[in-house]
Amino acid sequence: xxxxxxxxxxxxxxxxxxxxxxxxxxxxxxxxxxxxxxxxxxxxxxxxxxxxxxxxxxxxxxxxxxxxxxxxxxxxxxxxxxxxxxxxxxxxxxxxxxxxxxxxxxxxxxxxxxxxxxxxxxxxxxxxxxxxxxxxxxxxxxxxxxxxxxxxxxxxxxxxxxxxxxxxxxxxxxxxxxxxxxxxxxxxxxxxxxxxxxxxxxxxxxxxxxxxxxxxxxxxxxxxxxxxxxxxxxxxxxxxxxxxxxxxxxxxxxxxxxxxxxxxxxxxxxxxxxxxxxxxxxxxxxxxxxxxxxxxxxxxxxxxxxxxxxxxxxxxxxxxxxxxxxxxxxxxxxxxxxxxxxxxxxxxxxxxxxxxxxxxxxxxxxxxxxxx
Ligand SMILES: Cc1cc2nc3c(=O)[nH]c(=O)nc-3n(C[C@H](O)[C@H](O)[C@H](O)COP(=O)(O)OP(=O)(O)OC[C@H]3O[C@@H](n4cnc5c(N)ncnc54)[C@H](O)[C@@H]3O)c2cc1C
Numbered sequence: 001x002x003x004x005x006x007x008x009x010x011x012x013x014x015x016x017x018x019x020x021x022x023x024x025x026x027x028x029x030x031x032x033x034x035x036x037x038x039x040x041x042x043x044x045x046x047x048x049x050x051x052x053x054x055x056x057x058x059x060x061x062x063x064x065x066x067x068x069x070x071x072x073x074x075x076x077x078x079x080x081x082x083x084x085x086x087x088x089x090x091x092x093x094x095x096x097x098x099x100x101x102x103x104x105x106x107x108x109x110x111x112x113x114x115x116x117x118x119x120x121x122x123x124x125x126x127x128x129x130x131x132x133x134x135x136x137x138x139x140x141x142x143x144x145x146x147x148x149x150x151x152x153x154x155x156x157x158x159x160x161x162x163x164x165x166x167x168x169x170x171x172x173x174x175x176x177x178x179x180x181x182x183x184x185x186x187x188x189x190x191x192x193x194x195x196x197x198x199x200x201x202x203x204x205x206x207x208x209x210x211x212x213x214x215x216x217x218x219x220x221x222x223x224x225x226x227x228x229x230x231x232x233x234x235x236x237x238x239x240x241x242x243x244x245x246x247x248x249x250x251x252x253x254x255x256x257x258x259x260x261x262x263x264x265x266x267x268x269x270x271x272x273x274x275x276x277x278x279x280x281x282x283x284x285x286x287x288x289x290x291x292x293x294x295x296x297x298x299x300x301x302x303x304x305x306x307x308x309x310x311x312x313x314x315x316x317x318x319x320x321x322x323x324x325x326x327x328x329x330x331x332x333x334x335x336x337x338x339x340x341x342x343x344x345x346x347x348x349x350x351x352x353x354x355x356x357x358x359x360x361x362x363x364x365x366x367x368x369x370x371x372x
Contacts, residue, residue, distance in 0.1 A: 028290025
């Protein structure tokens, strides 16, 4: 093994090597952990967070992901909560124009609820997530991987899966390029809010002739809405950061419903247009999956779903490798299957995003343009 670890780090190894160390407990890492544990592999799952988040984020869980979850035993608890049909209510300059039902593509449900169901399943399989554990270094040889954590401890594993999101430490440590583009400006502010008095029967989408808009999507199993809006700018044209006050001003400008006051912003964030794919999804015994390997526009709702499909494919490859057939051909199967798919997803979602941006200028059109 390449000896770049200090003696003290070597001393910090306390446990027997695990089959697979998974870095990141988002939907990708959790799906992979459940699948591998069900295959009888020993897994450790670390996350730099100190606790789970409670954010709606990716809210469109597609049928392909539900099929994977069915096999893992987590689909039922999610379909019990999620909406199978959602009605997009489109407004233009404050006027209600039309409603478009969208169904048959999966369910609408908060990402935190998806992650919660996977965590519960994982706990039932005897795997505990190790929070507050940040990956900081990787070395590997022909027999295994040594992961150095920021706290100085070391985890040894036969394989490592970097499911650590768009800013992936794993990808950077391996020096794998993340090719593509990132727009400088924020495209959207996003968050979770309450909007007492606003109907929860529709995903409200207000667009205006001056450009820009605000959308409020009722999140199942909660009394909150996910807000997505074009960012507010100050008198110099500088974008303002997301805040409850800014959300209210955007809502007032686009929805023109003075009686509705937004409250309880439990999540505030921004979203930029990124379209990038990792140059490789494997380096020796280390693999990349999910946002760590691809980031793209959210039009069409494919980000989390693509990561879940990556996880299922990686579990098949690692299952075969751990079963004794760990030749290059077996290890290469994952990248051979997924790299062409994710490359096409990035191109496809970029086209979908352009279609949505164009469509919402027409009264009565909304994000369904990204689903066509
Ligand atoms: C507003 C919005 C709407 C969206 N809508 C959709 C949608 O409808 N459908 C869809 O499919 N997708 C959607 N997405 C995208 C989706 O949220 C992401 O694609 C998804 O979260 C990616 O999952 P992941 O597990 O790959 O990465 P992440 O969810 O980013 O998880 C990565 C994890 O790795 C951890 N981590 C990072 N670095 C380290 C380290 N060095 N050591 C240890 N741990 C580390 C992080 O703490 C994090 O928990 C949306 C996103 C947003 C913001």
